[in-house]
Amino acid sequence: ASGGRDIRDVAVVGAGLSGCLMAVLLARRGYRVRVFERRPDPRLGAGDEGRSINLGLSQRGINALRHAGLLDRVLAHAAPMRGRVVHLPDGDLGYHPYGTSDDQILRSVLRHDLNVVLLDAAESAGVALRFDARLADLDKADGAVTLRFEDGAVVEAGTVIGADGAFSTVRARMQRGEPADYHQEFLPWGYKELSIAAGAPGDRRADPESLHVWPADGGLVVAHPNADRSLTGTIFLPLTGPGGFDALRTPDAVRAMITARFPDLTGLVPDVVEQFLSQPTGHLVTVRTAPWHWRGRVVLLGDACHAVYPFYGQGMNSAFEDCVILDGCLDRNAADHAAAFAEYQAIRKADTDVLADLSAANFVELRDRLSSPLFLARKKADLALNRLLGRRWVPLYTMISHTTTPYAEALRRSRRQNATLAWLACATAAAGTLLIHRLSRQGK
Ligand code: FAD
The missing domain is CATH 3.50.50.60 (FAD/NAD(P)-binding domain)
Structure with missing residues (x-):
């Protein structure tokens, strides 16, 4: 006492x-x-x-x-969840494994x-x-x-x-x-839940061992698998403005938005419009x-x-x-x-x-960058460097999700790694320029 x-x-x-x-x-x-x-x-x-x-x-x-x-x-x-399936706006699917080893799931x-x-x-x-x-x-x-x-x-x-x-x-x-x-x-975006029934075995669009992301212009859907192979999705949209929750109050408006932004969702969730209209909108803070x-x-x-x-x-x-x-x-x-x-x-x-x-x-990364080829190349390079250099190069996402490195330390480490990479890139470019210069002076 x-x-x-x-x-x-x-x-x-x-x-x-x-x-x-x-x-x-x-x-x-x-x-x-x-x-x-x-x-x-x-x-x-x-x-x-x-x-x-x-x-x-x-x-x-x-x-x-x-x-x-x-x-x-x-x-x-x-x-x-062993990786992320990205449902691109053109209907293509991308896949990013979460890490380089099996315990990184x-x-x-x-x-x-x-x-x-x-x-x-x-x-x-x-x-x-x-x-x-x-x-x-x-x-x-x-x-x-x-x-x-x-x-x-x-x-x-x-x-x-x-x-x-x-x-x-x-x-x-x-x-x-x-x-x-x-x-x-408060984020000026809100969210609603969507249930996505189990897909046919082998259907990567509803892979039950992946997180699913639908990045779109002005919207985002993220879905997690359940033990019964169904998925639970969360649709994130602006709260107001054209294409926001406030403007989506009729079946026609919702159907048009889903077809334009998340075309493969209508096939996966036949009652997506009914679900959308019956779910409450959550707020994020x-x-x-x-x-x-x-x-x-x-x-x-x-x-x-x-x-x-x-x-x-x-x-x-x-x-x-x-x-x-x-x-x-x-x-x-x-x-x-x-x-x-x-x-x-x-x-x-x-x-x-x-x-x-x-x-x-x-x-911003999930919404805007997941469909950018440059960003995806950078993600792949991160994993390749991790494979090559092991603990000396750990991507920020890996440190946050797959380790218990304190968050602030993870960010500091990631910034140091990025600075080293930038320095290496500059040094390599400088060495290349010097070599070209020498070769051209030798008339080769
Ligand atoms: P809560 O789990 O919210 O528990 C608070 C409890 O207090 C509730 O049971 C509530 O009823 C009770 N309570 C409130 N006021 C009172 C009162 N006055 N008297 C008595 N009881 C009261 N986190 C992840 O790690 N991974 C995810 O994938 C993830 N996804 C998310 C997706 C969405 C859409 C959202 C909104 C959140 C997500 N989160 C995720 C965050 C996660 O839900 C919260 O961070 C987590 O629930 C916080 O736990 P908590 O114990 O602090 O609060």
């Missing part, structure tokens, strides 16, 4: 991805853990419509699940399945779960934190973990009255904020402190990585949560700020 309620008496707000994983890790430390979630229990069949249905799990997430002893249970529900898993594995694991670790409990307010005090729920319930805890997503109530209440930075940026904690009593995890656009597939992976890093900080500062939380933010914030930039940049 630290002059009040025991700091090992923890309330986690949000039973999404990071909240459940952190609850498991804290329960294993012997903490008393209660989790409060505004939704009903997803294990009882309630849907989660409109939220990305499946997610790409990469090395950071895999590492965190392994750390919690849950990897095998999650992989039992996952589909491998991503896994696609349903958010629901993942959440269920995590909730079951939390419960078996002794965590008390409360659903239909929406946090409305939080009173900070040095000795304890008081949580007030919308149904009138009041709960006291020694420590509060805010894992309540991009629009976190814990964050807002924790930072109220404190010197704090908060920056929220980047959040940068500080501080992430308050006096050793409150700390934030995942989207609550660093929501990013989904275009690098790292939101969940980085949220899981937060849990491992915070767990390590608690190892080193078991009796001093203020020190643990300060160390966690100091280690982590610069990395997640870089991730926010990379995620925004990858939007």
Whole structure:
């Protein structure tokens, strides 16, 4: 205890991805853990419509699940993604393998399945779960934190973990009255989910072991495979303007847009128009904020402190990585949560700020560059150099998705590699010019 309620008496707000994983890790430390979630229990069949249905799990997430002893249970529900199939606007297909070795594959898993594995694991670790409990307010005090729920319930805890997503109530209440930075940026694009039925065996247009991307002028579709060989697609479009969601309200308008921008989707998804018109439109937000904690009593995890656009597939992976890093900080500062939380933010914030930039940049890459021959040649060259030089040349994408190199370090390394490549190219060109000059002087 630290002059009040025991700091090992923890309330986690949000039973999404990071909240459940952190609850498991804290329960294993012997903490008393209660989790409060505004939704009903997803294990009882309630849907989660409109939220990305499946997610790409990469090395950071895999590492965190392994750390919690849950990897095998999650992989039992996952589909491998060995590369990217690009559906070009002219109907051609391109394929880019993810890496140079077999362990460089991503896994696609349903958010629901993942959440269920995590909730079951939390419960078996002794965590008390409360659903239909929406946090409305939080009173900070040095000795304890008081949580007030919308149904009138009041709960006291020694420590509060805010894992309540991009629009976190814990964050807002924790930072109220404190010197704090908060920056929220909405992308002027939104998204809708599309279900794509399993294709015929061997049909590369619906290959169940690849991520699929349809880059288009003014639009983008990304689809992940499911374990039953179907795909779940997400269509990203501007929210307003011609060809944006606001203008696409009739079957004719939607059909014309799909045929013009994503011609092979109509064959793959016969009811694409009906699906489009019946799905809600989701919004995408980047959040940068500080501080992430308050006096050793409150700390934030995942989207609550660093929501990013989904275009690098790292939101969940980085949220899981937060849990491992915070767990390590608690190892080193078991009796001093203020020190643990300060160390966690100091280690982590610069990395997640870089991730926010990379995620925004990858939007442009997926949308505009995937169909550019020059860009594709550069990607191939990156992989070839990696094959040739091994660990001395690792493409940025590989470092982000297939390693746990901190995000900021990965970016620095990639810039150094690019500078070396530019230097080598200049040196080679200079040597070539010198040679031509000498040969011409010798009259050869
Ligand atoms: P969440 O998983 O959002 O959990 C927050 C929980 O808090 C929810 O259960 C919510 O109901 C609950 N809650 C909120 N407010 C309250 C309250 N007041 N009281 C009680 N409970 C509350 N990431 C990847 O790594 N790979 C991907 O492929 C990927 N694809 C994506 C595709 C799309 C279209 C989108 C939108 C996101 C994608 N992400 C992906 C990002 C990923 O979904 C998030 O980063 C991840 O869910 C963050 O986990 P979290 O635990 O911080 O928050």
